[in-house]
């Protein structure tokens with residue numbers, strides 16, 4: 001992957017330029033409360049994952065950030081300013097909302113040229129972004145024949161046209177093959193390393209594993225958790241040990257006798273809490289029980305998400321009064 005985005009290196013600019021601030025957004029569609037006090041900040045130099053189940057309000061929030069939807073309350077600011085006050089918006093914020101929204105008879109390159117022209121950006125920039133997203137071979141073909149993964153790449157190229165410090169991508173992993181997903185992860189990380197603020201929505205937590213530095217988890221139009229990925233995973237992993245053994249039943253008995261809480265997580269795997277790894281190894285050794293792995297548990301984002309959403313009901317109860325205000 002080329003990390004050569006023009007103006008590369010750490011994105012410099014006025015302090016706070018590379019931020020998105022979402023402040024108390026409220027919006028309803030008829031009787032559906034799509035946004036119910038949505039608030040969070042996207043910081044520069046990080047990939048922020050914007051995660052939540054279908055209908056949680058992710059796309060609506062992104063549309064509000066981009067000035068496409070009005071709200072009843074609250075505001076969204078890009079580098080301290082609302083979208084509609086930005087001159088040459090593509091050089092402040094790049095976005096991918098709907099990769100399928102293309103003129104099918106236009107080539108990928110012409111699609112970009114038309115956009116660049118409308119924003120007073122040089123044609124040279126079009127070829128740079130085509131190269132960056134790996135579309136050089138397909139750029140002169142009609143976009144109507146592109147796979148969804150190629151459309152996503154074209155959408156990213158569009159977002160990068162104005163070399164913006166802030167980038168928002170709605171479900172960019174949709175339709176990507178495994179190779180495309182690996183590419184996308186690395187590419188997003190490189191954009192953040194250049195100092196950009198990158199907001200990426202997904203309804204699948206697993207897509208953001210090894211990509212997001214920070215997570216904003218949403219449900220029913222509001223934020224459930226706003227946390228760094230490191231802290232989230234550490235909280236979930238804390239004090240748990242993974243054991244792989246062919247004698248699961250005997251191991252469970254021996255460990256339970258020593259005071260551990262043991263849960264089967266697979267045909268040959270157990271998750272243990274209440275004992276450190278050294279103690280687990282000692283107990284297995286003392287009982288002459290074979291094992292192929294004993295390790296401190298490393299939680300997946302998916303697991304962390306399940307833990308988080310388990311508390312959602314309680315959390316919602318605690319903030320219900322606040323929301324009613």
Ligand SMILES: Nc1ncnc2c1ncn2[C@@H]1O[C@H](COP(=O)(O)OP(=O)(O)OP(=O)(O)O)[C@@H](O)[C@H]1O
Nearest residue numbers: 029032034052053054055056057058059060061203
């Ligand atoms: N134009 C619209 N008209 C009516 N209801 C809408 C409209 N746009 C969104 N909604 C509703 O608002 C809520 C939030 O939708 P939104 O698309 O923002 O969620 P999402 O988190 O992006 O979900 P998904 O992952 O499915 O895209 C949903 O209940 C949705 O049905």
